[in-house]
Amino acid sequence: MRTLPSDGSKAAFVEAMFDRISPRYDLMNRLMTFGMDRVWRRRAIEALGLKPGAAMLDLACGTGDLANEAIARVAFVVGLDFSDGMLREARRRNIGCALVRGDALALPLARASCDAIVTGFALRNFTDLARVFLECARVLKPGGRIALLEVDSPRNALLRVVYRVYFHALLPLLGRLIADRRAYSYLSSSVVYLPCESSLFEILQTAGFENLRKQRLLHGAVQLISGRRAADQG
Numbered sequence: 001m002r003t004l005p006s007d008g009s010k011a012a013f014v015e016a017m018f019d020r021i022s023p024r025y026d027l028m029n030r031l032m033t034f035g036m037d038r039v040w041r042r043r044a045i046e047a048l049g050l051k052p053g054a055a056m057l058d059l060a061c062g063t064g065d066l067a068n069e070a071i072a073r074v075a076f077v078v079g080l081d082f083s084d085g086m087l088r089e090a091r092r093r094n095i096g097c098a099l100v101r102g103d104a105l106a107l108p109l110a111r112a113s114c115d116a117i118v119t120g121f122a123l124r125n126f127t128d129l130a131r132v133f134l135e136c137a138r139v140l141k142p143g144g145r146i147a148l149l150e151v152d153s154p155r156n157a158l159l160r161v162v163y164r165v166y167f168h169a170l171l172p173l174l175g176r177l178i179a180d181r182r183a184y185s186y187l188s189s190s191v192v193y194l195p196c197e198s199s200l201f202e203i204l205q206t207a208g209f210e211n212l213r214k215q216r217l218l219h220g221a222v223q224l225i226s227g228r229r230a231a232d233q234g
């Protein structure tokens with residue numbers, strides 16, 4: 001697929017792309033999901049079962065929508081992203097969380113410093129999922145919760161066709177009109193980076209997560225995976 005970068009250049013490509021589309025990112029999200037992303041984000045935060053006083057990391061926070069959803073429920077929210085442009089947009093919103101520029105593959109956070117981690121629509125942008133999940137396990141307290149929101153493919157064959165037309169034809173067209181053609185072609189094509197459910201669960205389990213559960217939202221067009229960091233052995 002033309003819009004996918006070569007392996008070695010993916011991180012730089014993704015960072016530059018999000019820098020570029022950051023001013024239009026929120027508008028595109030609302031338009032392309034018909035505002036439903038707000039409901040999915042609420043579900044992701046609810047899956048964390050946050051208690052007042054908890055510390056939560058919004059990993060690859062972008063413009064901070066998930067952090068914003070969590071801020072009223074928890075004492076301390078950190079949003080982390082490697083795109084300066086996305087963080088600039090997040091800062092403009094005055095969400096009231098700490099915003100840090102950093103890489104999900106090497107989190108600048110101490111071991112067992114978080115009660116919960118959420119990440120929205122970022123999995124397919126990471127270059128090494130196993131390493132990201134190991135980092136999440138390191139910074140989470142034992143028993144800490146994780147929630148991963150991502151696109152998925154509906155199981156119903158007819159819906160899958162409708163979804164493909166929307167995701168691979170209409171979405172890049174909307175992106176071209178409103179934001180950036182190449183970026184939104186990439187965002188559609190990048191689903192090839194997503195492992196299937198069993199592989200994703202295996203990577204999470206290997207990293208130290210248990211009690212994994214997948215919820216299908218919008219007839220399976222979106223997935224919400226939640227789980228718990230296992231207690232340390234020995």
Ligand SMILES: C[S@@+](CC[C@H](N)C(=O)[O-])C[C@H]1O[C@@H](n2cnc3c(N)ncnc32)[C@H](O)[C@@H]1O
Nearest residue numbers: 018060061062081082083086103104120122125
């Ligand atoms: C599709 S956006 C999602 C933003 C936000 N989580 C949301 O739900 O709208 C993906 C985000 O992942 C960030 N990202 C991708 N790879 C990253 C990495 N290795 N470290 C930190 N952020 C990363 C991008 O900069 C971008 O802001």
